[in-house]
Amino acid sequence: MKKGAILVLSGPSGSGKSTIINAASNEIGEYYFSISTTTRQPRVGEVDGVDYFFVSKESFKEDIEADNFLEYAEVHGNYYGTSLKPVQEAVEEGKLVIFDIDVQGHRLVRDKMNDITTSAFITPPTLKVLEKRLRARCTDDESVIVGRIKNAKNEVKAVSEYDFTIINDTVEQAREEFIIVAKAARLKQSREDEDKFTTQWLG
Numbered sequence: 001m002k003k004g005a006i007l008v009l010s011g012p013s014g015s016g017k018s019t020i021i022n023a024a025s026n027e028i029g030e031y032y033f034s035i036s037t038t039t040r041q042p043r044v045g046e047v048d049g050v051d052y053f054f055v056s057k058e059s060f061k062e063d064i065e066a067d068n069f070l071e072y073a074e075v076h077g078n079y080y081g082t083s084l085k086p087v088q089e090a091v092e093e094g095k096l097v098i099f100d101i102d103v104q105g106h107r108l109v110r111d112k113m114n115d116i117t118t119s120a121f122i123t124p125p126t127l128k129v130l131e132k133r134l135r136a137r138c139t140d141d142e143s144v145i146v147g148r149i150k151n152a153k154n155e156v157k158a159v160s161e162y163d164f165t166i167i168n169d170t171v172e173q174a175r176e177e178f179i180i181v182a183k184a185a186r187l188k189q190s191r192e193d194e195d196k197f198t199t200q201w202l203g
């Protein structure tokens, strides 16, 4: 009876979202990771269709016009968006759908799919630690890092909008917390399911 659920993960770029999802992937059951579409350039090691669908601004704008996005936002001067169709299909199939999207995207998903959505904000213990990890990742030049830090200072203000906060101090501890959150997300009942359950339960 129960359809799928949505788990939104947000947090500053470099907070460890990809690291934590990868570390926990064998422990959270079958899930569908929503691959976003973006106009930003791929980083070294990133693969089109795996990390993101990398597209031109023109192509992204066509998708906006065609209403293909569940949500989209402009982050650090580039567009990022979640395609609606694969998400709908995965939810219909009863899967846990995981999003790595920013705070603007989280608000839009809440507006549209609140009753099946659980969310967690992931962050390193402090801004200083974030900065250190962004530099150690060696994927962005200095001006990009400065932009990401500036953005992080704003993003962290939205932490109270999320169901859970995961402080990524060690990967092992953040992984354990993430597994608990993913399990909780699966247990969340949609309004529709609650109504069906009550009707059946009453007999």
Ligand code: ADP
Pocket (backbone or CB within 6 Å): 011, 012, 013, 014, 015, 016, 017, 018, 019, 020, 133, 134, 136, 137, 168, 169, 170, 171
């Ligand atoms: P995001 O997906 O949120 O942008 P990443 O998963 O790419 O972040 O992590 C940013 C960098 O920090 C990567 O180089 C990653 O290896 C490192 N990192 C992630 N978690 C930790 C941690 N707990 N301790 C030390 N380094 C970490």
Ligand code: 5GP
Pocket (backbone or CB within 6 Å): 009, 010, 011, 012, 013, 014, 036, 037, 040, 071, 072, 073, 075, 080, 081, 082, 100, 101, 102, 103, 104, 105, 106
């Ligand atoms: P990055 O460039 O580091 O991969 O991502 C930058 C920011 O964009 C991160 O905060 C990430 O969560 C966010 N992001 C990635 N995909 C999407 C998306 O589809 N929609 C929205 N709103 N944000 C996204």
